[in-house]
Amino acid sequence: MKIRKTWKWLLLPMVAALLVATFLLAGCSSGSLGTITESGSTTVQPLAEKLAGAFKAKNPDVNIVIQGGGSAVGIKAANDGIVDIGAASRELTAADPTLVKHLLARDGIAIITHPSNPVTNLTMAQIIAIFSGNVTNWSQVGGPNKAIDVVAREEGSGTRTAFQDLVMGKALIKADAILQSSNGALKTAVSGDPQAVGFLSLGYIGSSVKALTINGVAATEANAKNGTYPVVRPLYFLTKTQPTGIVKDFIDFCTGTDGQKVVAEEGYITVD
């Protein structure tokens, strides 16, 4: 009798453990036959999700799994064959493996200030000096005698990485810059501080902040498209080999008329 009782006290927690395990495993069920997997750049991620949604509306049998991870992860995963499509929000370099690039869209990065700031133009050299902490007062770049509050994105952000590559080069963004964790939060921070300067994806620019001209060129979709605006990065889908089957269908859809309509709706620059 006593043994049976002890046994029961052991059995029930085991049942509970089983319940928890079942619950956890339920989240890991595998996909069906027609599944496309994509991972990589978090800048591409929201766009890829919208594109996948539009594609699925026309092809309900196909399942598309979109994941983040960053451009580096996307390049590696595509090269290792872990995913069908890798996503990158930067140009591939000599250090990267050779992959088939499918240009999905372009994204410009604007330098923004508070609308009341009299400064309207900065040169590339001035931008580097401000973000690296060598220039700390607006009077040094033709503005009022006020300190510059540098607002940047957090470490690992695609926009920060692209800004680092396209603008800063070898110089580092200063350690005491204020960091915001999304394009939206950064925009709010700059729109509330007359002394602030920050960088923002073109799709997010609105009347609450002012986009500066860089070397005299305005941050507009047209200038980004014709190549005169200097801070533009490509958004790529990457495949290991020339795609076939549903993967080809999906990529063709994204680079085609329907897909580019989604690209434009999301505020990115279309490719022709």
Add this chain to the structure above:
Amino acid sequence: MSRYFIDRNAKYLVLVCASTSFIILAAIAIFILKEALPAFQHVGFTHFIFGTTWRPTMGGFGILPMIIGSLAVTLGAMVLAIPLGLGCAILLAEVAPHRVRQFLRPAVEILVGIPSVVYGLIGILLIVPLVRQIGGSGYSVAAGALVLTAMVLPTIISISEDSIRAVPRRYKEGALALGATHWQTIWHVLVPAARSGITAGIILGMGRAIGEAMAMIMVTGNAVQIPTSPLDPTRTLAGGIAVEINYASGLHENALFAIGVVLFILILAINSIAILAIRRGRHAQDVC
């Protein structure tokens, strides 16, 4: 189904409930440790805790600035919240007429339920511009401490008030009978007698403050540096995890889990102190 059947088996039902919650807790702890381990192995525990450079995408994994950031905002909040909270608790327990208390007490309790993101919004709209008037960008240790003050006050007030009320009536009667004034009774008899409960309230508030992520991301500026003035931006441990987890992968992600372990240990320590304080208080009251 007879009530005897229910009676015999109810204990097993509650056992299943209890073990499920325990297993979930254990699973969380094991999972966090497992994810954090590669970071500790790669960087070394001491270097991780005492390193001052945080550039996770370039191999810098020191979290000392975040530990100091967390402690700075928490300490600042406590310096403001303890006198304010204690004063309010005394008012509610001893000074305010019944009708005022009936209004104030639920108001304080509602404050506990306000989501932290709302405190963060108020911080961005009100406190950050206010601090900017004094100097700097406004995103600062001071703004973080002020927002946390508002967040921990309700906890400190309600627990302190309860413990002042729980002081046996004979203490107050004795003090008054000996000729002490009302204020002397409050300050020299009631508050010291309720000390352990008040301490527990303060420490629970501290636990909430140190674990707060959302509101801190919104108002502290998130710069990873050791602040040298209350007007400098800073980053807290919890805020650091939440800011970067979206984009982290590989060792960077492991390092964020490792921050979670450090936070886990800090909060565990704070809660253990709270439990000890409460126990000691009960013991003291038993003796009297």
